[in-house]
Amino acid sequence: MSNLMKRLLPMLVTNSVRLRHNRIYRALQQTFAVIFPFVIVGAWAQMLEQSVFSRNGFFAVIYNLDNVIPHYNQIRTLLLIVETVTINMMSVMAAFFVAKYMARSYKKDDSLAGLTSVGAFLILNFNAQRNAQSSFQTNNFGYRGLFIAIVFGLLIGWVFRFTHADFEEPSHHYTIAGLISRGLRGTWLTILILIGSVAITYGLSRVSTEGFIGLFYVVFQMPATNIPHVSLRLALVTTINALMWWTGIEGPINPLMVQAGSTTSTANLNYALEHANLFNVPNPITINTIYHPFASFGGVGMTLALIIATLWVGRSKPLRRIAGLSLLPGLVNISLPVMIGWPVTLNPILLVPFLTTPLVNMAIAWTAIRLRLMPPSVYTIPTTTPGPLAAFLGTNGNLVALIVAVICLIVSVLIYAPFIRLAETINLESAKVGDHHD
Template identity: 25%
Template sequence: MNKFNDFLENKVMGVAGRVASQRHLLALRDGMILTMPLVIIGSLFLILSNLPIPGYSDFMAGIFGDQWATKLSYPVGVTFDIMALIATFGIAYRLAQSYELDALTAGAISVSAFLLATPFQVGYTPEGQTEAIMVGGAIPTSLMGSRGLFVGMIIAMLSTEIYRWVVKKNFVIRLPDGVPPSVSKSFIALIPGFFVLTSVWVIRLIVEQTSFGSLHEVVGKVIGGPLGVLGGSLGGSIVAELVIVLLWVSGLHGANIVGGVMAPIWYGAMDENRIAFQNNEALPNIFTQQFFDNFINVGGSGATLALVICMILRARSKQMKQLGRLAAGPSLFNINEPIIFGMPVVLNPLLIIPFILAPVLAVITTYIGMSTGLVAKPAGIAVPWTMPPLLSGYLATGGKISGAFMQLFNIGMTFLIYYPFFGMWDKMKRKEEDQEFMDTEAGTDRPTNAVNL
């Protein structure tokens, strides 16, 4: 055990710590988080337009007319369909902040560069025809949403790095000190902004001479395609979950680190399911952000709600009983730092085993349930990760009770995984408490005239 702890502390924590503090990964994570409030708001309207209540459609049609579902989809479109645009701004903003640059300017330049990389063409099918006609001068919303995430990420980092390089070389216009700061900053951004937009413009002109046609096609096929296969497969998802829990047992926030890389893939799959769900079509993807948030990491990373249940029902040591009561509330909302650092799970060879096994087996069982059709797939509804289980499973699958049953099954299965290991840990703690009590009693019963030598 000591050798294992030394390996985690000296090898894993060192490498993982450097990865966790890498500024580009942090910017990716924070930029994606910026989209979450909008996506959750859009999901609320998506739920309202698809409530599985008998007579609900007729009731809504009586109030808003036959087009009530279309009208409820307006907020869905302006939240999900600008995901890449918001992420581009957020990533550039956070990256510029880490370089101590003018973050607002960097974000604005990145958004402009992202739009420059996007062909302003949309398909239009006239009435009575079957073939679409490409119409120019319109921003394609399909590329502003999940399909444009990878391009937005690359443009945000590229534009900010160019911006930083130009400012570092002092190729800027500086006005006298008496000029208002807002005016001075706008002039400082002129030359860096010119460099950024010119670079993206040249890249676009070059790509348009190839068979790809646009940067979105290049990134989608070269980067998005392979990563999408990895993130959308059972093997790739197991690897991702393994990395998350291995980082956690080293004391690092695994979900944030891995999410910075995998979030664009899982959000893209979520949005594909959302579009299919709105159109009453078969859902194409199993592995989405909600698959991991709501079905695998029940109670937090490592599926630790089951461990808390073990503590509440079977703990014999005072320490575990108290910790179980304290952790019950947060764990119900998928917050498990009290368990990970208080029990602890971090650098604990005994509890690391079920902490890894439980979520990996949950990935496999949930995949089997959804791939066979026994359990409904995630419907593309962005259910917050803090929503309690059963309710989150029901909502994430678009109002299907099978989602709640899948969560219940996973909780029971992970309880059986955690139980024997927790029993050993609890027994160790009970012995420590008994020994401490005996030592205390022995110290109390010593004769008052005893002499310490």
């Protein structure tokens, strides 16, 4: 292993140094850094709102908090406002900053590029449906729309290289008229981009009512229907879902969303309620029995394991700090801080464990259920239930399920740990090499 690493490392370092000099990579890094404080504030608000101040939040149901905490609903409203202007606006912010940093890398007018990108992003998420309640598909302003924001932001920032709107350091010798006329230099491009966005939106509305996200989901559904074997189908579906999350698209499988009762899980639940014996439920292997309770601690991709592994083996202080800030939200399955902060999103090194850990965990859970060591977990639990407890509660207190969940967590941490070391080594090495270059 270490020999392999020694041979691999220089190659990885050279590649990541090259990557670091890539404008796209830099624009993304800078953008994530700028929006991270908003993500943290929003995620903590979301954590409180979902686990404490929602009537079916984990802590709320256990301690009956809605009767205990005074002004329960008012506090919830305040938290929702904070969420709305932070994480639920994340993609709008990203659209601005990605275009801004991209344009700046070409020494062009970055503010104009940023604002144009925001305009284009808003147009792309315009609600084309008639009688729509809101002008925009506001649910795409959060993590769900991040990939689109990034792609179009980069594109718009890049297009600005062809303008004459050069970036100028603000000087003390300016006139207001001069400033305004300077702003006009890129206007033709802005107009073209906005018109282009309108055309794209119009075209999209003919094929998908949900914009780009609707298109992605259509792609997602294709493998699900064609594979007959349930375990393979589960593996493929969850992996594609994880890949979407990694890319910056909120995949259709979201641990924070209440699972609509599928036919299989309803059959399981009915059986369990009638017979009180979970071992013989009709569908022992489903997404609700092996993926949700065992393979999505902290969110898609077992990011809770990444947080724990970072706190365990991580040496870099900033990374440890980010992991520390992400730990509590991660416990109630809110993964945004670590997705943006580490970052996991579009990070090539973390892609491997992000995709493999859930598969390994599902295999462990599958084996334990097939060997009848533990019953499948079939009862509905709050979405904010801390990951390691999900199986324990979902089986109504089966100790083996708890042990299997803990094993899954340990295995996941062990899978993530070497990649964290690898990422840190590459960071250090490329920083050294980078210094020489600059």
